[in-house]
Amino acid sequence: SPAPAPVPRVAVVVFLLKGKAVLLGRRRSSVGDSTFALPGGHLEFGESFEECAAREVEEETGLKIDGTELLTVTNNVFLEEPKPAHYVTVFLRARPARPEQEPENREPEKCHGWGWYDWDDLPSPLFWPLEKMVRSGFDPFPPQASR
Ligand code: 8DG
Ligand code: MG
Numbered sequence: 489s490p491a492p493a494p495v496p497r498v499a500v501v502v503f504l505l506k507g508k509a510v511l512l513g514r515r516r517s518s519v520g521d522s523t524f525a526l527p528g529g530h531l532e533f534g535e536s537f538e539e540c541a542a543r544e545v546e547e548e549t550g551l552k553i554d555g556t557e558l559l560t561v562t563n564n565v566f567l568e569e570p571k572p573a574h575y576v577t578v579f580l581r582a583r584p585a586r587p588e589q590e591p592e593n594r595e596p597e598k599c600h601g602w603g604w605y606d607w608d609d610l611p612s613p614l615f616w617p618l619e620k621m622v623r624s625g626f627d628p629f630p631p632q633a634s635r
């Protein structure tokens with residue numbers, strides 16, 4: 489039977505914030521291979537954004553999260569990739585439940601490893617949906633007063 493027509497999918501990704509730093513991992517994927525990206529993945533049937541964020545962050549890093557908040561959504565079309573894809577990407581922010589706990593690389597087939605990166609000194613190359621946000625001046629941190 490013919491391949492089904494491709495459809496857009498929903499992704500949920502998390503700015504995990506600690507002090508001035510954000511958690512990033514270098515991808516191993518047909519989409520954005522070798523670029524630095526946020527933890528996250530596909531929204532499953534029946535899940536809330538917050539549930540998906542907590543599940544994906546724990547599956548990928550072993551970290552539990554707190555204080556999850558919705559930030560924004562972007563539309564990302566990857567026609568140039570080996571496998572074309574289209575994601576509606578929902579961005580949330582959260583804090584690690586236990587800030588002293590180190591992230592583990594729980595899916596080494598999908599990620600080279602996790603690290604905390606200062607927002608003022610991000611690694612490169614960033615995964616392009618993230619790169620686009622950074623260039624536009626997007627700031628995932630809450631206002632100073634509530635930090
Ligand atoms: P899953 O099987 O665990 O559900 O999926 P995954 O393997 O963890 O998926 P993913 O590629 O990490 O995330 C799904 C899509 O989300 C990804 O292919 C493109 C989109 N996406 C963005 N920005 C980011 C980002 O910064 N990080 C991640 N992980 N995905 C992102 O548009
Ligand atoms: Mg995942």
Ligand code: MG
Pocket residue numbers: 527528529548
């Ligand atoms: Mg993922």
